Amino acid sequence: MDSADVRRIALSLPETVEKVAWEMPTFRVAGKMFLTIPDDETSFAVRCPKHERKELIAAEPAKFWVPPHEAGSAWVRVRLAALEDIDELRDILVDSWKQAAPTRLVDAFPRTD
Numbered sequence: 001m002d003s004a005d006v007r008r009i010a011l012s013l014p015e016t017v018e019k020v021a022w023e024m025p026t027f028r029v030a031g032k033m034f035l036t037i038p039d040d041e042t043s044f045a046v047r048c049p050k051h052e053r054k055e056l057i058a059a060e061p062a063k064f065w066v067p068p069h070e071a072g073s074a075w076v077r078v079r080l081a082a083l084e085d086i087d088e089l090r091d092i093l094v095d096s097w098k099q100a101a102p103t104r105l106v107d108a109f110p111r112t113d
Helices: 003-012 050-059 086-100 103-108
Strands: 016-021 024-029 032-036 043-047 075-079
Touching: 003 016, 003 024, 003 032, 003 086, 024 086, 032 086, 043 086, 050 075
Parallel strands: none
Antiparallel strands: 016 024, 024 032, 032 043, 043 075
């Protein structure tokens, strides 16, 4: 998996647009950012409530982490090489998208669970 897979899945989500900000690709729904792909493209950042973020990092530190400059935010970084498969990548991106998307889009989004 690589950043092209991240981009393809993100842009398949309803009303998602890509916009360059801070010299990197960012992805937004209804004007709210839910994904960034930093320069080296070996990881990506997604929305994640702080209480869940601590649990993720503790459970899988090789997969999830937070750079010091993002410690106060509700975001987490994900290492692409540590992901199990494309389904896990999609699940992570959809979860972040749902946190940013308006209720009307989330309610219309097909459930997979």
